[in-house]
Amino acid sequence: MIRLLIADDQALVRGALSALLSLESDIEVVAEVGRGDEVAPAALAASADVALLDIEMPGMDGIAAAAELRTRVPSCRALMVTTFGRPGYLKRAMQAGAAGFVVKDTPAPQLADAVRRVAQGLRVVDPALAAESLAQGDSPLTERETDVLGVALTGGSIADIARILHLSEGTVRNHLSSAIGKTGARNRADAARIAEESGWL
Known part of the structure; x- marks a missing residue:
């Protein structure tokens, strides 16, 4: 059974993701939080295997939360799920230690599959976003x-x-x-x- 934490500041989105993913026989939603700074403590308390993280959250953004997870709860892998499919976000999330990056309009079966693959230790990245990120290159800013x-x-x-x-x-x-x-x-x-x-x- 994959123990899943869902972090999104929109209660409706959080509830929908939880309801959809709970239908999967091998996924159990063990925690839901609405702030980035609640992710690591909740993952620790619930012994989560995978954390589904939105990027834009109060308290701490999802990228910073992924970095904190990597340090404080290395057994829990981060999967970014965001409305904002920005190439720069992808690179920053991967540098922070996220194992995957998908956009919120990903169909439920594919999202569940992404959770499984991340739980198995694999990396999952939205292909269109990966191509755009490679084409754009790194940030030119210091x-x-x-x-x-x-x-x-x-x-x-x-x-x-x-x-x-x-x-x-x-x-x-x-x-x-x-x-x-x-x-x-x-x-x-x-x-x-x-x-x-x-x-x-």
Whole structure:
């Protein structure tokens, strides 16, 4: 029997996934959580074999939750299931230790099969997303440019970004200018949007 944890901040989605996967004779849903920071403690408490993780959750995103699982509960393997099939997310999730990555419109039988394969120690990746990820390549942004654009997403001023990241305003301007050039954006808001949509933030 595969012991499954489901993590999604939308109760309706969580319930639907649980109901669908519970129909499988070899899968038992042993825990459901709505926040990323609840994943590792719940996986530990329920002795979960596989954790089905949404990416966008409060408390901690699914990618960070997968990384925490790998450290705190290495016996539980992470399978990302997301609405957002962004190539950058795929790469970041795999680097964080996720064993699989599928999109939410995956048919139920295929999703159940993905859970089984991940439980067996295999990797499962949505083929269309894998091809797109390979075509797109790695994020062109440095770690600091990523930080600056992440804060820029909230719409703060140069001074706000500098204060939050403990940088000088001149340094922030330089990083933003570089990020705008690398993303081919018109301005910092556009650069932040492009980076987010690519899954680099």
